[in-house]
Amino acid sequence: MIYFIKRICIMIFTLFLVSVISFSVFQIIPGDPALSKLGIEASQEQIDLLRVKLMLDKPLSTQYIHWAGNILKGDLGESIRFSRPIEELIGERIFVTLSLGVYAILIAVVIGIPIGILNAKYNDTKFGAFLSIFSHIGLAIPEFWLGIIFLIVFGIIFKLFSLKYIPFSEDPISYIRIITLPAFALAISRISVVARHMKNIILEEQEKDYVRTAYSKGLSSNKIYVYHILQNALIPTITIIGMLTAGVLGGAIVVEQVFNLPGIGTLLINGVTTRDIPLVQAIITYIALVVVIINFLIDILYRIVDPRISI
Template identity: 35%
Template sequence: MWRALLNRTVSLLAALVVASVVIFGMLQAVPGDPAAFMLGLNAQPDTVAALRAELGLEGSLVARYLAWTGGMLTGDFGTSYTYRVPVAGLIADRIGVSAPLAAYALLLTLVIAVPAGLLAASRRGGVADWGVMGATQLGLAVPNFWFAMLLVLVFAVSLGWASAGGFPGWSDPVAAIGALTLPAIALALPQASILARVLRSALLDTLDADYIRTARAKGLSRRATVLRHALRNAAISVLTILGLQFSFLLAGAIIIENVFFLPGLGRLIFQGITQRDLIVVQSVTMLLVFAVIAVTFAVELAYTLADPRLRRR
């Protein structure tokens, strides 16, 4: 077990190094000069050169890469070209929106998907099964940004039950959760559809196992068999999807945050791209990549808890 843990840790570190090189290289290859973009078309060359030196854009690519990665290891993500404040401060402000939004959406995903998957698997071939599969197919087909705009039209514009956008801050937790509800629903719908279908398939495979038939032959009810035995053994497949989904919800909410004008990491990346604030884009992107890899690593560790056979490896 310890050897497997060491191998996974080494793989995580290697993935982070490769990701940092790719992110840095791709953004450096973007045409144009951030300093010239900030100063405008009529800027003097000496002024542009002075700003480039101030922003740390001088020097070789290797030196700049090492300075960037070394700063991140100490918590220094650099200084925003646009806002002239530390990027770490911008991230700290925005992650207080993105992380709760992702957790809220993941909770809604579980609340919707687990009962739906259980219902479909326990009523295989029946009306409930067909209904759940049809609903999940619709959830996969509808783009989340279109569903987000539909939610705004219905619940914010027509009914007035929720805010159409913006975030009031956590000084009023009720208002903050209310502002995150529609975005969380828009994010959770396609993820719940995926998870429900995966859970149904995993449960159907498990329900055909010999030990399930033995439990039924001993007089255990179908509901108890599914909840006590089948669901636990199907959890490994679900864990894989959950890890990927949380990573997607945290890193892939750029469109949803812009639809609802939420000051999260996704909107920060979008603003950094439009303003050519490359240090913000590369630092936030690297942070999100780290979150994705770390969650994947945590899911792999969870496998060992869910499946005792993996502990002997």
């Protein structure tokens, strides 16, 4: 119980820090949100009225308390650019970002774990060296560059994947085909991360006493891997999935721009370029909430799988 209480307190404190930072940073950026909404032809009286409506004439502390209070009530405010409730804008786009992120994580785990296992098993061979090189290359390639290459090669030249966005509600199969390329562009570096972690964990497990004992009993190498090493090595992969979550959501912002997907990342970029401060603050807080909750659930799952963890 103490473990759960600690994790909840850490989660709440993290969200508080994120909200303070996201609110404060955008207050010091040059520019007037009221002027951005009304345009340069607006009169000073119109600008002043809008500033009062947006509470931009109040001290920062008052603005934050009002904003944070509304957030706790579930009111994310209204977008300056779109003149619509922010929760509606996020609700329309969150499925694209989450489905893209989940797809990318699944690809990373399904491909990365076997590569890591093979890399550890054949560590001192040419095949193992090849897998290690592949992992290093995957980490070095920027997501946006890989996305552009995928877009040109598989979308434009070979036309294996459609580039025209179709909502999931209209055609689920076409939607999955559309997000496959961006998901792989997002997953490549994560595959390398999972593979390297898996390799290091297995190599560490191989040196432990229980493995030597299993060999001394005459068990085959394959049985030792499957029934002993992998069972212990798969537990830390739960933590790796948590590490991937924040990176995938951050990378989705760039990848969505490359493939012109109507997700949260595209909405965030639009908010930044138009200085739609309420929209940007709400999206950052929302993403932080998703990441923190996922990490909290993974911490709880890790605790359930391995009760020895106390912190």
